[in-house]
Amino acid sequence: xxxxxxxxxxxxxxxxxxxxxxxxxxxxxxxxxxxxxxxxxxxxxxxxxxxxxxxxxxxxxxxxxxxxxxxxxxxxxxxxxxxxxxxxxxxxxxxxxxxxxxxxxx
Amino acid sequence: xxxxxxxxxxxxxxxxxxxxxxxxxxxxxxxxxxxxxxxxxxxxxxxxxxxxxxxxxxxxxxxxxxxxxxxxxxxxxxxxxxxxxxxxxxxxxxxxxxxxxxxxxxxxxxxxxxxxxxxxxxxxxxxxxxxxxxxxxxxxxxxxxxxxxxxxxxxxxxxxxxxxxxxxxxxxxxxxxxxxxxxxxxxxxxxxxxxxxxxxxxxxxxxxxxxxxxxxxxxxxxxxxxxxxxxxxxxx
Numbered sequence: 617x618x619x620x621x622x623x624x625x626x627x628x629x630x631x632x633x634x635x636x637x638x639x640x641x642x643x644x645x646x647x648x649x650x651x652x653x654x655x656x657x658x659x660x661x662x663x664x665x666x667x668x669x670x671x672x673x674x675x676x677x678x679x680x681x682x683x684x685x686x687x688x689x690x691x692x693x694x695x696x697x698x699x700x701x702x703x704x705x706x707x708x709x710x711x712x713x714x715x716x717x718x719x720x721x722x
Numbered sequence: 723x724x725x726x727x728x729x730x731x732x733x734x735x736x737x738x739x740x741x742x743x744x745x746x747x748x749x750x751x752x753x754x755x756x757x758x759x760x761x762x763x764x765x766x767x768x769x770x771x772x773x774x775x776x777x778x779x780x781x782x783x784x785x786x787x788x789x790x791x792x793x794x795x796x797x798x799x800x801x802x803x804x805x806x807x808x809x810x811x812x813x814x815x816x817x818x819x820x821x822x823x824x825x826x827x828x829x830x831x832x833x834x835x836x837x838x839x840x841x842x843x844x845x846x847x848x849x850x851x852x853x854x855x856x857x858x859x860x861x862x863x864x865x866x867x868x869x870x871x872x873x874x875x876x877x878x879x880x881x882x883x884x885x886x887x888x889x890x891x892x893x894x895x896x897x898x899x900x901x902x903x904x905x906x907x908x909x910x911x912x913x914x915x916x917x918x919x920x921x922x923x924x925x926x927x928x929x930x931x932x933x934x935x936x937x938x939x940x941x942x943x944x945x946x947x948x949x950x951x952x953x954x955x956x957x958x
Contacts, residue, residue, distance in 0.1 A: 655846075655847060655850055656846070656847075656874060657846070659874060659876060659881075660881070661874040661881065661883055662847075662874075663929065683881070683923075683925060686925035686926050686929075687925045687929065689925075689926060689929070689954075690925075690926065690929035690930065690933075
């Protein structure tokens with residue numbers, strides 16, 4: 617289990633208890649956190665689950681795969697700490713993970 | 723795999739993609755029978771034992787997975803008085819011909835504004851697009867912009883992503899290398915606008931291609947063909 621903190625573009629904050637093994641995207645969607653569309657359901661096929669990982673968590677979340685990077689390349693407002701949240705797996709090590717959401721996913 | 727048509731995926735993909743998938747699956751040990759008609763099944767004691775083909779052969783089997791397509795289920799819509807024509811007819815906002823009744827998803831015959839046609843789209847993205855349309859309408863919000871149809875399929879380590887439908891396409895451009903399992907086929911109309919793109923492990927080609935299908939900007943075919951030119955540059 618891990619507590620994940622989602623901060624919307626507006627500043628509205630959502631704290632979610634996420635099960636180990638789910639993706640960060642699934643934790644958001646299952647808990648009705650707005651701002652993550654996840655059109656393809658987690659297949660790394662749509663780039664609409666884009667999040668910004670807080671600096672303190674970059675090491676623990678790791679780097680994106682080549683496929684994820686290719687998809688991210690075409691998302692909007694991509695920064696160096698951008699990730700597709702369907703590719704980040706929840707684990708105990710990510711307890712307290714904070715991610716910020718873009719203004720829109722499309 | 724028993725296929726009625728001369729090639730697999732004949733309904734949804736171009737010949738280059740059919741060949742690629744047939745070769746890939748064959749390497750994994752799958753046997754294909756194309757141009758093959760299935761007459762029925764044989765078996766005993768409630769268990770299937772074989773598939774009868776039109777050419778007289780019976781292929782023995784322990785199990786049969788049947789994936790022969792779907793027809794739209796119109797009976798409820800017809801009972802309600804909704805116009806149906808190869809699906810429940812709806813407009814871009816998902817309205818049927820009966821005020822107050824909406825339909826979304828695989829069963830709808832819907833406008834394809836990018837192509838000036840209508841059609842049925844059996845896909846998750848289509849269902850999501852139409853869901854957002856009807857939700858916006860019911861909540862009194864402005865209608866979302868029409869989306870470019872797209873599809874995906876994961877097979878082994880192959881990610882297939884398709885954007886658009888190759889209506890009005892007159893040219894096919896191959897970008898990348900099928901032998902490396904990393905390529906895309908672009909379908910261009912007479913003005914060199916991308917009507918559709920089929921991408922295999924080629925996310926940039928899919929993402930840029932989908933943008934191009936939607937914004938209808940012409941491309942330079944020679945740049946498209948040249949993998950040393952990035953898709954961002956092609957789409958600029």
